[in-house]
Amino acid sequence: GQQVMQIPxxxxxxxxxxxxxxxxxSTTLSNIQWYKQRPGGHPVFLIQxxxxxxxxxxxxxxxxxxxxxxxxxxxxxxxxTTDVGTYFxxxxxxxxxxxxGQGTTLQVKP
Amino acid sequence: GAVVSQHPxxxxxxxxxxxxxxxxxxxxxxxTMFWYRQFPKQSLMLMATSNEGSKATYEQGVEKDKFLINHxxxxxxxxxxxxxxxxxxxxxxxxxxxxxxxxxxxYFGPGTRLLVL
Numbered sequence: 001g002q003q004v005m006q007i008p009x010x011x012x013x014x015x016x017x018x019x020x021x022x023x024x025x026s027t028t029l030s031n032i033q034w035y036k037q038r039p040g041g042h043p044v045f046l047i048q049x050x051x052x053x054x055x056x057x058x059x060x061x062x063x064x065x066x067x068x069x070x071x072x073x074x075x076x077x078x079x080x081t082t083d084v085g086t087y088f089x090x091x092x093x094x095x096x097x098x099x100x101g102q103g104t105t106l107q108v109k110p
Numbered sequence: 111g112a113v114v115s116q117h118p119x120x121x122x123x124x125x126x127x128x129x130x131x132x133x134x135x136x137x138x139x140x141x142t143m144f145w146y147r148q149f150p151k152q153s154l155m156l157m158a159t160s161n162e163g164s165k166a167t168y169e170q171g172v173e174k175d176k177f178l179i180n181h182x183x184x185x186x187x188x189x190x191x192x193x194x195x196x197x198x199x200x201x202x203x204x205x206x207x208x209x210x211x212x213x214x215x216x217y218f219g220p221g222t223r224l225l226v227l
Contacts, residue, residue, distance in 0.1 A: 042221040
């Protein structure tokens with residue numbers, strides 16, 4: 001079946017360092033969405049990418065959608081302790097279902 | 111953004127009892143809602159698709175007789191975990207679906223943590 005692979009599973013960085021997580025889908029996606037889940041919390045919607053090659057920025061966060069609409073990345077510049085959490089990508093299929101990646105848990109050392 | 115609520119947020123029950131979880135879209139109508147389960151340090155796994163006025167569609171490996179889903183109105187879906195056992199302890203999250211041409215989005219509820227003793 002359809003799969004979305006996300007790497008790395010864990011990332012420990014020093015505050016101020018950059019961070020990137022990558023997603024790769026086995027099939028072409030309708031769109032891709034990114035979520036952040038803090039420990040003990042629920043996934044919170046960050047952004048949706050729809051167009052091939054799309055790049056969107058939210059302050060220190062940069063999201064990219066690949067040309068083939070099968071891969072995506074989230075890059076955080078100059079991480080802060082408030083960035084701690086697990087970042088999930090989720091690929092949307094034509095049926096509306098979301099297929100979640102395994103998530104990347106980010107730890108930031110002050 | 112759209113708001114989705116879930117009730118209860120926490121539930122502790124004895125093994126063998128049934129637990130009902132409600133998912134409501136507060137400011138929009140959702141003909142489709144999704145139910146997910148998340149075990150500690152794992153990703154969200156889709157359990158079923160809840161369709162208003164029709165039977166839910168379950169993902170492979172999910173027992174439909176154990177996880178009863180009812181989507182009686184355009185703003186409410188319920189998940190009942192029947193005869194709960196300790197292995198059913200998990201974080202259950204619903205989402206309400208907003209369709210769009212390539213921009214379809216799901217809005218997630220805050221989740222329900224179930225602990226079965």
